[in-house]
Amino acid sequence: MGPTGFADIERFATEVPVAWRLFAEADEALGYQVLDRFRQTEGDYSEYAQVAFLVTCLALAEWAEQEALPARPGLCTGPSFGGKAAAAYVGSLSFADAVWMTARLARCVADYFSREHRSLVTHSFVRVKPEVAEELLGELIARDRVADVACRVDRDFFMVTLSADDLPGLEKGIRAAGGLSLYTMRPPMHSPAFAGLRRRAEKEVLDELEFAEPRLPVISDHDGSLLTTAEQVRNLLLDGFVRQMHWPGTVEALRARGVRTVCVAGPDALFSRVPATARNFEVVPVGPKRPLLVAAARGAEPRSSRGAESGAERGSAAG
Incomplete structure (x- = not known):
């Protein structure tokens, strides 16, 4: 949907x-x-x-x-x-x-x-290689931040649940990798x-x-x-x-x-x-x-x- x-x-x-x-x-x-x-x-x-x-x-x-x-x-x-x-x-x-x-x-x-989890959103982006996406999320996880892949839509198409406070940094990394941010969803979805x-x-x-x-x-x-x-x-x-x-x-x-x-x-x-x-x-x-x-x-x-x-x-x- x-x-x-x-x-x-x-x-x-x-x-x-x-x-x-x-x-x-x-x-x-x-x-x-x-x-x-x-x-x-x-x-x-x-x-x-x-x-x-x-x-x-x-x-x-x-x-x-x-x-x-x-x-x-x-x-x-x-x-x-x-x-x-x-x-x-x-x-x-x-x-x-x-x-x-x-x-x-x-x-x-x-x-x-x-x-609960009032700061969390789910952000979608495309044209980012899986290994690059993993690296971007790994940087957040290393700081004990929520960074869960909510949806894997295609090889280079992801939706990620994270804090809205961390979203500007993620978007910067997506742009640096040649990717494109699409949509930020509230409420968030699909996270442990x-x-x-x-x-x-x-x-x-x-x-x-x-x-x-x-x-x-x-x-x-x-x-x-x-x-x-x-x-x-x-x-x-x-x-x-x-x-x-x-x-x-x-x-x-x-x-x-x-x-x-x-x-x-x-x-x-x-x-x-x-x-x-x-x-x-x-x-x-x-x-x-x-x-x-x-x-x-x-x-x-x-x-x-x-x-x-x-x-x-x-x-x-x-x-």
Whole structure:
């Protein structure tokens, strides 16, 4: 999940039948109108932005199966925030429970970081060799500073959780190495320092939910392992607070299991484009504009149902 503005999904959410159906179900699950609150609330990662992202990913995945894919996906993965969408897509959580969980976790995270680790941020940067990145972080670790790789997006693309006080020095090192700083995220993410948040999220949110066996296997975005039980999917969501997201390892695991085509379902400007994905797969990006463009090309209203074509399980859906 990257910064997603209301305008990016407004038309899709109100004009594509599968989308407005799921947004209506989300409204019912939460007792408020998600799109209205998303439009009115500032912040890239507000509760309402996160719920809207979840619903949009799931609506796009359903639309893709009906309209865009030559076969039903045989594996699923959900990098970082996408893990919540993955849990719902594979049926480990009902749609209503996934929506409720997303809203409650967003509140839990916001409250936690209003009290704990208030100086920490997660900074993303690219075009820095792994050995150079390791050296930059090693300098901070040697001074007993927090410097954790939150996300490994590609060979030279990192997201690092550290103190905002240490960010100017890191950015200087990134520039000196010929790299480019991209975005600084608040709240921070994916660090062993957040063990307290993991415990709180389990007690206050996930303990209230019943997880089911997934209808298709999930590839962990932490270590590429194959997850086939309800408990494994549950732990995947909790471990996301404290473990690094490793996309190259996820890609390697998908390739090792025979995947050659991936459908990236969601508002995405990252995972469908990075070389780790583009070099290894035929990529079918399905974002909010895709259903509208398809409908326009047909000269008809967007359709919400058509039987998915049968065939070998050859794809992977990434929310």
